[in-house]
Amino acid sequence: MKEKISASLLRLIVESLSDVPEATGALVGLKEELYLELPKDSRFGDLATNIALRLAKPLKRSPPELAQDLAEKIKIRLQKSNLGLYVKEVKAAGGFVNFSLREEYFYKHLLGVVRNGKGALRMDFGCGRKVLLEFVSANPTGPLSVAHARQAAVGDALARVLFFLGFKVRKEYYLNDEGNQIDILGRSVELRLRELEGKEVDFPDDHYQGDYIYEIARTIKDKGRRVGDFKLYAVGHILKVIREELRDFGVHFDCWYSQKSLRKSGRIKKTLHLLERRGLLYRQEGALWFKSTQFGDDKDRVVVKSDGSYTYLAPDIAYHREKYRRGFMWLINLWGPDHHGYINRLKAAVQALGEKADSLSVIIVQLATIFRAGQQVLMSTRRGQYITMREVLDEVGRDAARFFFVMRRTDSHLDFDLEIAKKKNSDNPVYYVQYAHARICSILANSPAGRSAKEADFSLLKEAEELALIRKLWELSYVLEVCLKTADPYMLTVYLQELAETFHKFYDRHRVLGQGKELTSARLALISATRTVIATGLDLLGISAPEKM
């Protein structure tokens, strides 16, 4: 893993400002926000910085003039540095400082991918920091829904991206295996069982209505009711279904953390004692309250009800304390939109435990609306009539489902059309990307065995489409950096579509095979690197890269 050229350039820019005393102070405040970005338009070069715009005010300078000055200073320093070998041009434009890189730089990057494959694409942002990603965590009271499917797709992709960027990632499913909802589940099964036995029952509205309750009841009936505790049996049954669904979706959890075991370990009690010692609990109207307002919540929250039982918050505080205790420095929770009111509460809890508020990132995964040929498929959880993750998976397949669920920003609504996801043409972005991969594999299979691609002469790649493709391959690291900054893998789906498009354009205009030994060899290396990048990107989304379709 090498340092990115943008990081080296950034250091050089900061050095260029060292003789401006006011700048140093101003830079300190901006430290986290300084970075080189891919410019909006290719005519602005390959990398750009808005540092002059940011510094114009504190330095009391006009932005274009400051950018111009800065560009000059950078040029001088570049000449003395070996970075100069790779920078073609430094130009100020409207307050931005733009950098153009030489072809040699891109050829070098290409060579790295050809030689080291996937390894050349990895970067170390995480430095081995431990991250705990908690997602899905659906109550084991029914099959997983479409909402959980999206959380699973996003969470798993994010985990893969963070791992690729050098973080130590663990994926965890918090299991609410006791409490109110589980009690209701047990009663629901029992009532359905009596119904099956021909008795008259009154089935309450707030009980679980789905057909799967009948199925569980039926298996209990078949076993002559000899299954032990109905509640436990039902949870076990549903949990098995959930695990199978996730497995078929390609999502594996490192740990299933049971709330029941948390309580039995006494950690909830211990955590409450800790809060009490810190003077953050008080008794009122028979209940025990947590002073969450002290940490920015809008009202205090009950942790122990007047009947002596815990609210959901109590085990959750203990659970998060447990996460820190296990050495995780960054906790990421993916929640459904109905939980957003809960964010402040948990952030308050985290601070009460003595941790920083921003060590916990809560990502709200918006709901997906399922369409079939433009017609919305209505869902109602209460009636138990809803599209399950299983149905989507069975209908469109794992690859399409995973791509579609990540295709939009995680915090925005998503329309998922089952018909489009099943199509096998360019309407369907998954197939468009996978097709590019299969096409490359097909060319490589037809290529004659010859000299190694590693010795190819890349300087023969001079056509606009070739250079565009080489540059696009290089962009991956910047896309992954954005994924990290936004804690959202969706940008990767956009990038893969662009990469596939860039490849298809190249393919349409230039032949790879039969172009003479040297050129063919260089182009084979180029498409082989393209294949590596597409396969890597798809893998980060948990999607297969087929050689034939």
Added chain:
RNA sequence: GCGCCUGUAGCUCAAUUGGAUAGAGCACUUGCCUACGGAGCAAGUUGUUGCAGGUUCAAUUCCUGCCAGGCGCACCA
């Protein structure tokens, strides 16, 4: 009533978290198959960023008010 989120092209969505002329896909129109996979490629059209103010070198982005839609407001989880 209080709080949070959303409002961008006919449709679905972007805009690197305050930056350059607001961009893609779909749809629509017209072209390209004697070549490595046409499951592909090329060209063309689309905007008062819900409305009205404000903050500044710069606002789709931040602030205030209104309009419309969604969600939340438990000693449920």
